[in-house]
Ligand code: FES
């Protein structure tokens with residue numbers, strides 16, 4: 302049975318923003334995991350994130366000004382540096398001694414990896430940027446393709462919807478992907494991997510239009526890890542195309558899906574503008590289905606998980622539960638995924 306829960310996993314890296322959307326000297330407000338966050342980039346180029354609430358009277362700091370080094374609150378002009386330390390309170394007169402250390406604002410650990418800004422939601426002393434998922438083969442590169450879409454649902458339903466193999470023939474009917482009549486049995490080998498599981502590299506079963514364009518029979522590997530990061534790597538003899546899909550909960554009822562692609566195919570950049578509406582349609586089909594699902598979820602029904610097509614969803618819930626328990630008990634995370642072959646018709 303599915304029991305989607307609204308609590309967010311802490312002490313994990315979440316995707317925040319594409320790096321290039323945060324220019325030097327600028328700031329941007331965004332709610333993540335229900336927390337108001339102010340992202341900024343100093344004139345020197347360093348990204349930072351602060352709680353977007355002035356500690357004085359709770360007005361969002363994003364309503365204030367940023368001079369490229371410090372944020373000035375719009376209400377009484379208190380100033381904060383990129384580490385969240387209060388540096389100036391304009392109303393104080395000579396002789397009014399205050400220890401400004403007491404008036405800082407919470408700051409978050411952030412890191413930039415492969416063209417994206419990630420934020421550590423939790424105890425920042427535990428933040429290790431090496432824990433951010435890497436799209437291997439594209440180290441140090443920025444994505445060549447990006448799509449963003451807001452799903453009007455809780456994180457769990459967005460994750461389960463995107464990883465579910467059985468919905469494709471029904472939700473993703475399109476001439477360039479699936480016709481809806483080409484059902485066949487699939488067997489896929491899965492192994493446990495860091496904070497998640499991996500569908501072992503295998504030859505792609507159905508030659509879709511998109512794969513034909515890559516030439517040869519491609520091989521694909523797909524990995525998932527907490528909190529909600531999926532990396533798919535497709536290779537042919539000459540080419541390598543990978544995509545990174547991240548789902549960041551904005552609130553309990555809204556989740557942001559970001560889809561990035563990295564490739565070494567020289568001509569793909571020319572074709573990408575034509576693929577954009579197709580990829581957008583694909584993400585929108587998933588979005589529309591979870592939107593309709595909200596109609597039924599209002600009645601708080603219990604949901605079902607069946608073998609084997611819902612095994613990925615089962616693992617996801619087990620991974621979440623184990624991560625939360627390991628955190629609470631302050632012990633090592635033990636991956637609950639057992640290596641096995643999963644079969645389904647799709
Ligand atoms: S509310 Fe921010 S300085 Fe007073």
Ligand SMILES: [Fe+2]
Pocket residue numbers: 462463468469472473587
């Ligand atoms: Fe889908």
